[in-house]
Amino acid sequence: MQTFVTEAVDWPDSAPELRAGVRGLVAEHGERDPVCRANCWTKADPDFSRRLGEAGLLGMTWPKEYGGHERSQLERYVVIEELLAAGAPVGAHWIADRQSGPLLLRLGNDELKERWVPGMACGEVFACIGLSEPNSGSDLASVRTSARRDGDDWIINGQKVWTTGAHWSHFMIALIRSEAGSERQQGLSQFVIPMDVPGVSVKPIIDLTGAHEFNEVFFEDVRLPASALLGEEGQGWRQATAELSLERSGPERYLSSMVLFLELVRHGEKHADPSVRDLVGRMASDAWTLRMMSASVAAKLARGEDPALEATMVKDLGNAYEQAIPELLQGAIEMDLSGDEVLASVTAYLLQVAPSFSLRGGTREILKGIIARGLGLR
Numbered sequence: 001m002q003t004f005v006t007e008a009v010d011w012p013d014s015a016p017e018l019r020a021g022v023r024g025l026v027a028e029h030g031e032r033d034p035v036c037r038a039n040c041w042t043k044a045d046p047d048f049s050r051r052l053g054e055a056g057l058l059g060m061t062w063p064k065e066y067g068g069h070e071r072s073q074l075e076r077y078v079v080i081e082e083l084l085a086a087g088a089p090v091g092a093h094w095i096a097d098r099q100s101g102p103l104l105l106r107l108g109n110d111e112l113k114e115r116w117v118p119g120m121a122c123g124e125v126f127a128c129i130g131l132s133e134p135n136s137g138s139d140l141a142s143v144r145t146s147a148r149r150d151g152d153d154w155i156i157n158g159q160k161v162w163t164t165g166a167h168w169s170h171f172m173i174a175l176i177r178s179e180a181g182s183e184r185q186q187g188l189s190q191f192v193i194p195m196d197v198p199g200v201s202v203k204p205i206i207d208l209t210g211a212h213e214f215n216e217v218f219f220e221d222v223r224l225p226a227s228a229l230l231g232e233e234g235q236g237w238r239q240a241t242a243e244l245s246l247e248r249s250g251p252e253r254y255l256s257s258m259v260l261f262l263e264l265v266r267h268g269e270k271h272a273d274p275s276v277r278d279l280v281g282r283m284a285s286d287a288w289t290l291r292m293m294s295a296s297v298a299a300k301l302a303r304g305e306d307p308a309l310e311a312t313m314v315k316d317l318g319n320a321y322e323q324a325i326p327e328l329l330q331g332a333i334e335m336d337l338s339g340d341e342v343l344a345s346v347t348a349y350l351l352q353v354a355p356s357f358s359l360r361g362g363t364r365e366i367l368k369g370i371i372a373r374g375l376g377l378r
Helices: 015-029 046-054 073-086 091-107 110-121 236-248 258-270 274-302 308-332 342-358 364-374
Strands: 127-130 146-150 153-160 171-177 188-194 200-206 212-224
Touching (some): 015 046, 015 073, 073 274, 091 110, 091 171, 153 171, 153 188, 188 212, 258 274, 258 308, 258 342, 274 308
Parallel strands (some): 127 171
Antiparallel strands (some): 153 212, 171 188, 200 212
């Protein structure tokens, strides 16, 4: 039976310089409202993304041939950890840098790589992922959006939903049923769809806080060239599930509520409340454990290993942690959630958005099934 064993991570010698550089960029960008810093990897600021690209902090592990910098996975981890801890507005480039770029580099043809990857490394090209569909819940294999051949082209029809950042993205990597009559995981392929081609339309989904992060995306007779096929025809399920391993492995899976924890620490410095002190200690120890686990996943990636199971564990435990923070604070501290006090404002915001943390990248039920299979329990 496989188990999760954390390891001492050999951080690169460049780590202190990288951390200082990120902190400097964040400081230059200006102070942001604490509510805006919470769940920051969904907050888009294209100008900040371009500044990161200019500083060589995007596409860090990618080949120089495509605008990357050929640095290590652990160096990249240092950078994203600093950005998330600071609550920097990284949403515009997040998906492109985290998963779309690596996927294109691994599976894309020369035309796709040359068209999209250098712009992503510069922080000027952004991406979204087309997976979920209406009335499907977490059943990703129930894809109905279709691709049919028309000569050398593909014609796409259908709909995707809960698509993060579609309204600011330049292209989508979509999982589409490319074999008529196929079912479940069979007959699926991935396509790279420019968001400005005829037949693509985006409709916003506004969340409880009034924010626009999610979208519905409609495809009506969208014509794509043969080169838009990503990887192998019919292998979309395998490719997409491998991509989700990248999505689940980062520190964003436990740092979304970190700004609230920091506000709790500030509150505790002003109020000598033993229960608050105990809560700070509990949250700090949990965060440190999750950081060790997440960094261990990064170390495995740096060695070329496939930590899919470990990444899934980090996401499940990390989501539970970041969802618990606002609930624990609400129970421990009397506050007016409709007031202007910073701790209350951030708590109120995260109470509304935190339920989504265990949906994105796979629901908790899906994750536990993956973990059970990985551990040989089913």
